[in-house]
Amino acid sequence: MKLVIATRNAHKLEEIKAIFNFKSLEVLSAFDFPDIPDVIEDGGTLEVNAEKKAVEIALATGCWALADDSGLEVNSLDGAPGVYSARYAGEECSYAANNEKLLRELAETTDRSARFRTVIALSDPKGNVRTLEGICPGMIINKLRGTNGFGYDPLFVPNGHSETFAELSNEVKNSISHRARALQKAQVEWAELLSRL
Incomplete structure (x- = not known):
């Protein structure tokens, strides 16, 4: 059976494929369906955006769809940038611009604790959806280090x-x-469901 990863972000797609054991599923992505429109991520929460992406891609392709929405939540910024992480510095901004804005916002604070949070959603071809969450706590340093990854990495x-x-x-x-x-949580909690696809 086919499972569509609801993204056109090559970095995200690469990470998901590296982490998740899809076993006998044929894994596709939004790249494989160039005629379907991009999903507009206008939800107020990560959950809403993940669900919207999974459902819209599932309905458009007739396949099961897996989507995620992730955000960096900084405690001293009341959880910002959060759902706006990808466009923190503006709609058409770059990773560098987002990082620069974050460093400016934290310049006067000593509390640099933060967490990355992901919500993943799995939708069947009829739009029935379920979600799970993953959290990685950490801290924001005051200078860019490293060349792997993307975004706020x-x-x-x-x-x-x-x-x-x-x-x-x-x-x-x-x-x-x-x-x-x-x-990892999805592979455990959705194992039986995914094995039937």
Whole structure:
């Protein structure tokens, strides 16, 4: 059976495929369906966006669809950038612009604790959806370090580590990240369901 990963973000797709054991499923992505429109992520929460992406892609393709929405939640910024993580510095911003804004916002604070949070959603072809969450706590450093990963990875040091996500190997990051924790949970909690696809 086919499972569509509801993303056109190549970095995210690569991470999901590296983490999740799809066993006998034929894994596709939104790249394989160029005629379907991008899903507009206008929800006020990660949960709403993940569900919307999974359901819209499932209905458009007639396949089961897996989607996620992730955000960086900084305690001293009341959980910002959160659901706006990808566009923190504006609608058409770059990773660099988002990182620069985050560093400016934290310039005067000593509390740099944060967490990455992912919500993943799985929808059947009729739009019935379920969700799970993964969290990775850590802290924001004051200078970019590392060249792996993407987004806020060069600024985020996960608890129990001294290296940023961008300095860690893919193997280590893909075993401890928020996305990894959500997908690991999904492989357990959705194992029976996925085995029937």
